[in-house]
Amino acid sequence: QQQVKQSPQSLIVQKGGISIINCAYENTAFDYFPWYQQFPGKGPALLIAIRPDVSEKKEGRFTISFNKSAKQFSLHIMDSQPGDSATYFCAASKAYGASKLTFGTGTRLQVTL
Amino acid sequence: EADIYQTPRYLVIGTGKKITLECSQTMGHDKMYWYQQDPGMELHLIHYSYGVNSTEKGDLSSESTVSRIRTEHFPLTLESARPSHTSQYLCASGSTNTGELFFGEGSRLTVL
Numbered sequence: 001q002q003q004v005k006q007s008p009q010s011l012i013v014q015k016g017g018i019s020i021i022n023c024a025y026e027n028t029a030f031d032y033f034p035w036y037q038q039f040p041g042k043g044p045a046l047l048i049a050i051r052p053d054v055s056e057k058k059e060g061r062f063t064i065s066f067n068k069s070a071k072q073f074s075l076h077i078m079d080s081q082p083g084d085s086a087t088y089f090c091a092a093s094k095a096y097g098a099s100k101l102t103f104g105t106g107t108r109l110q111v112t113l
Numbered sequence: 114e115a116d117i118y119q120t121p122r123y124l125v126i127g128t129g130k131k132i133t134l135e136c137s138q139t140m141g142h143d144k145m146y147w148y149q150q151d152p153g154m155e156l157h158l159i160h161y162s163y164g165v166n167s168t169e170k171g172d173l174s175s176e177s178t179v180s181r182i183r184t185e186h187f188p189l190t191l192e193s194a195r196p197s198h199t200s201q202y203l204c205a206s207g208s209t210n211t212g213e214l215f216f217g218e219g220s221r222l223t224v225l
Contacts, residue, residue: 022132029174032212043155043216088154101144101214102172103156 004092005029006104013111019077021107023090026071030092034101035064035075038087047088048075080111116140117219119204126194127225134189134220136204144207145187146214149173149200156203162187195225 005024013019023033034049050057050064052074056066063076077084090104116139116179126132139146143164148171150155158171162181176198177191187206201221205214 034212041218043205044214045216046213049212075174100158100161102158103148105155111136 003102004090004104005042006090006107008107009034009105010108011110013077013080013109015080015082015111017066017080017111019080019109019111020057020074020083021073021090021109022072023104024070024072025092027092027094028071030094030102033066034063034091035062036089036091036103038089038106044089077109080109082113084107085111093107117204117206117215117217119202119220121220122218123221123223125140125223125225130194130224132191132194133200134204134222136179136187136189136217137185138206138215140206140208141184142206142208142215144209145177145181146162146205147171147177147187147189148203148209148223149175149204150204150219152196162190171199182218186205194222196223196224199224211223 035047037047038044047090048062049058052067052068061078066073088107091101092100116136121140136162145162147160149158157173159175160179162168167178177189179189201219202221205213205216
């Protein structure tokens with residue numbers, strides 16, 4: 001049972017373009033939605049996170065858009081750079097601070113020159 | 114930089130061997146987790162702990178066991194390794210204040 005569905009599985013974007021990754025969840029009890037970035041040979045690291053009381057959160061070139069009624073959230077990477085090439089995971093948890101995260105299946109992003 | 118360490122980083126062993134993957138964190142987090150991840154794939158929670166002497170099984174069934182005798186230490190043990198256990202094992206600790214998970218670099222296990 002996939003509680004957090006993520007798409008696309010892989011994405012190729014030209015340098016300077018916008019990368020968009022989408023996630024959908026089913027459990028309405030989820031109330032914390034982070035995105036993690038993982039480089040080869042490393043563990044995932046928190047990139048940006050949002051709670052359902054806001055519809056958008058922006059940190060530098062990274063923006064989360066959140067649609068509570070549709071149970072969807074997405075990551076937008078503006079002005080994508082080759083250094084952004086990594087695997088991105090969306091995640092969700094039921095209780096902020098409890099940290100028991102359910103992860104999406106991951107999106108492998110490649111930013112070309 | 115997160116202060117969470119996993120050893121060994123790479124391990125190749127034969128079927129039937131007992132192995133322990135070590136995980137230590139210096140952030141004083143009560144919450145710790147083990148995730149299993151095949152290369153480039155989804156992370157599956159196999160064990161978690163919310164404090165000393167507290168351990169729970171995760172969403173993915175695993176033949177491994179864990180212990181939490183000290184706050185900073187959360188080792189994972191396989192009593193008898195099999196080829197199906199070949200995978201990457203990621204340890205993480207969680208901040209109760211922010212909800213953020215800090216991951217180690219992983220232990221890549223190959224069972225021949």
